[in-house]
Amino acid sequence: MSAVLDLQGVSVRRGPATLVDSIDWKVAEGERWIVLGPNGAGKTTLLDILAARAFPSAGTVDLLGERLGKVNVFELRPRIGFASAALAERIPRDETVRNVVLTAAYGVTGRWREEYEELDESRADDLLAAFDVAGLADRLYGTLSEGERKRVQIARALMTDPEVLLLDEPAAGLDLAGREELVGALAELAGDPASPVLVVVTHHVEEIPPGFTHLLLLGDGTIEAAGPIEEVLTAENLSRAFGMDLLVAHGGGRWLARAARPAGR
């Protein structure tokens, strides 16, 4: 079976800086991946490439069987759902929540003169319901809480019925209850065989939802370890990636990590 995402020898350089270096990574149908690593490890850079929004300086990237650089990215992007802080900043605050989701069908962020079919409208409403924000459909996006916005952003990313869903730090800025609700929503998505391939970037092992199958551990632009979560998420690998002596615990489908020694000892 050919890989859904296939990166070979991928490096990204900006001026003298190497942001990611010699990445070899394959993602297959049905897999649910977490990309974990410290600040500046290259997670967002890698996700931008998977979203066909950035090009590598070296190596090859095959997304859904299409080679980046040889395919029209505007045809490819609707097949890849994407939500990130940078994209969220472009959503107009004075747009209704329903339109924020609906406009993804045309790859735009604000409604203007596009004609939407009834089918699009009902898909947008179904997605808002699936993420528990149906009651907010007529509210202005700018009036939502951060947790509500995150859910709307994921609903928007799913609007085109993509084959891959990429989420860059979906739990950033959420309080404890908001994080737990989001982790629950992502666990449900992960458990649904009809869901697209999932790739979720995070800094925190506590944000890994049950049902995720694989982990790519990035440290300083290179892969520290990659594979099934249970094999990769060890204290040894995590300590190496984050440059700190860490302990890891696992139970009830969730993960916890903390420093092996309290600071100052």
Ligand SMILES: Nc1ncnc2c1ncn2[C@@H]1O[C@H](COP(=O)(O)OP(=O)(O)OP(=O)(O)O)[C@@H](O)[C@H]1O
């Ligand atoms: N255009 C650029 N020119 C030079 N360096 C850059 C550029 N863009 C990003 N970087 C650097 O590349 C590194 C990787 O950035 P990236 O945003 O991919 O990391 P990240 O793992 O997503 O970080 P964070 O967890 O803090 O969001 C960082 O050190 C960043 O400062």
